[in-house]
């Protein structure tokens with residue numbers, strides 16, 4: 579392929595000329611090593627994708643890219659047997675619909691990114707459907723999930739849970755379900771799940787007393803508002819007079835599950851179970867737990883929930899939260915507004931008569947001329 583415009587060419591000089599057959603093998607090897615090093619050290623980003631898609635290897639993709647550029651329909655085998663109209667080039671990247679094509683070298687790295695938080699096949703596939711595509715993406719996801727030791731070590735037979743139907747919540751943070759998890763590495767976790775959006779919140783706590791519970795709930799209310807209903811089990815934190823008084827003062831209806839029947843609080847229960855499995859799968863050290871927790875929450879909040887068919891982020895904010903995966907998809911360059919930042923709000927010429935607001939003196943305005 580031909581190198582792009584002058585500006586782009588300068589930016590990608592070190593990598594883009596991989597395509598040029600005139601380059602010596604030594605330079606090629608060096609450039610490739612440089613790409614891989616950058617890839618390992620940094621995030622996946624657009625320029626890396628672009629360069630690897632254009633790599634000199636005789637792949638279908640190169641023929642397809644050429645075909646798309648000149649508007650020629652290529653052989654079926656050179657477009658993965660997919661209708662060519664589904665493909666396009668955006669900022670030098672091959673796209674299938676909204677998904678960016680991932681070249682073989684980057685697939686493992688992308689799979690790992692999709693598997694952040696060790697969520698299962700269906701969640702990974704639904705994430706992939708929003709961002710990336712390659713001919714064997716579904717199979718690779720299934721293989722990765724099946725072969726992941728961490729996932730396998732905590733896999734359980736599904737537990738049958740007696741269904742308990744709560745009335746449908748109609749908006750986010752109207753009804754929340756709370757529960758505790760732990761101890762894990764000497765830490766406890768306070769888990770809150772919103773019934774409407776399934777938005778999870780997990781706070782690391784030092785103990786499970788009523789004081790701590792109320793503190794964490796106050797923190798939650800500041801961010802998401804006071805709910806109408808809190809659902810919990812019959813733990814001592816929730817049956818204490820202090821907690822009863824707390825919910826009364828906040829005008830919250832407190833519902834407790836049936837005794838010895840924790841499944842009533844299914845929403846939180848299920849998330850706690852998922853969360854415990856993730857923690858076990860992590861095998862991380864105590865100092866890394868908070869960081870790993872952030873990753874789990876981020877992945878969960880962004881992933882389509884099987885019950886709602888939407889991600890918690892979508893239901894709470896009406897948009898998908900950005901993550902590293904978003905770096906894969908090319909976006910239009912941000913345009914600088916017609917009114918540049920340098921432009922002053924008001925312009926004066928020399929010797930122009932002006933009035934200045936005086937905030938200290940007796941008279942409101944001071945008059946003069948510009949010098």
Ligand SMILES: [Zn+2]
Pocket residue numbers: 693696697723726727728729730
């Ligand atoms: Zn896993």
